Amino acid sequence: MKKIVAQKSEWSVRFIPKVSEHVDVTINGKHWITWNKKDGLKVIEIPFEFHHNAEKIHVLAVGEHKKDAAIEVLCHGKKAQGMTFDGEDGENKDVHCNDAK
Numbered sequence: 001m002k003k004i005v006a007q008k009s010e011w012s013v014r015f016i017p018k019v020s021e022h023v024d025v026t027i028n029g030k031h032w033i034t035w036n037k038k039d040g041l042k043v044i045e046i047p048f049e050f051h052h053n054a055e056k057i058h059v060l061a062v063g064e065h066k067k068d069a070a071i072e073v074l075c076h077g078k079k080a081q082g083m084t085f086d087g088e089d090g091e092n093k094d095v096h097c098n099d100a101k
Contacts, residue, residue, distance in 0.1 A: 010053050010097060011046040014072040020063030020087060023071060028058050055097045061092040062090030096099060
């Protein structure tokens with residue numbers, strides 16, 4: 001019998017508590033998650049269906065109006081992009097896995 005193995009994601013996001021009570025994250029045009037500040041510093045793996053282990057993903061992160069927020073996009077556990085932004089304007093970036101350090 002063939003064993004089915006879940007594919008591990010290359011991509012994850014580290015949520016860093018700042019002033020904003022929440023951060024909404026969209027990956028490649030699809031809403032992925034709403035993180036709440038009460039959950040604290042947390043790294044969450046981005047499900048495979050949002051990126052299919054592509055070398056580049058598009059990330060939009062938005063927080064509360066006029067309140068600082070921050071995330072780090074990780075590839076293979078290494079920081080590929082830091083994103084610090086002021087609330088509802090958010091930050092919109094293409095993130096490349098080969099930028100991970």
